[in-house]
Amino acid sequence: MNNLILFSDGSVNTQRKIGYGAYFVVNDLSLNPADAEIKLKRFEHTSSTKLELQTLLWALKEIKPLTSSVTVYTDSQNIVGLPGRRHRLEQNNYYSKNNKRLNNYELYQEFFNMIDQVDCNFLKVTGHLPSKLKNRIDRLFSLVDKASRNALRANKTSSSGSAKF
Template sequence: MQKQQPSLVIFTDGAARGNPGPGGYGIVMFWGPHKKELSAGYRLTTNNRMELMAVIVALQSLTKKNLPVTIYTDSQYVVNSVEKKWLDNWIKTDFKGGKKNKDLWLKYYQLSKQYNVKFKWVKGHAENEWNNRCDELATAAADGNNLLIDEGYENSINIMQ
């Protein structure tokens, strides 16, 4: 009899103080009895970018490929873009019409091919303990020192100026 692997469960959240403004992401990952938390802050970004960045960083931190992964997020932007196949259409049309966050969506798309990713939406700032913990991590990161540079975002606004 083959031993069943524990399921990989990830909670993510993104935050921005102003939109755009300083931002951060928070991640809580569960693999069987193991729990890992990740977060980082950026000096200038948007909420949607941080929501998506949390998912990307979580997937980048995995060491085993081809795992079933369930990601819980309060971002309808992320859930709907993937689950309703909006992202597939954006890629086909090369993000025509000014769809935002192309750099991050392409990064997510490449990563997602290595896993069986399923998204589940959870209500933000509600009863979900792990979504609330991710929010704490994300906002603390946004309010922290030594903020990173969201090069994709800052380069895009420099081009428009």
């Protein structure tokens, strides 16, 4: 099985609770950015945190048959920190200190189930850097950032698809 590299991001309209998730996957980082096949999907009834999880889970489900190991680049601190919070979240049955069920707890459960099946290494990317400060990873990540923002601006009506950017 291949060890894949996944770039994942989302952009949401918080007033309308509609967002677009974008991802692409490669075998190595020598990809010409013009050749990136970015997949897009529209999500409804979402928030920024929820959208990042929804997008990642969608991507992992699609690539799961292709890999046993994936390096994930994301700008979501929540996603990067979830593996370290797992024990406490499960021990508290996804309840807060105020005895309130956590928002997105079902997505957290799905996330943990998925990372039990696919070995994931999560790496944080600083989004929205000026071009002169971007390294290769940042430039590749900006492809999914730009795709999700452009899809949201265009407010496409299709539920999913792929495009080259």
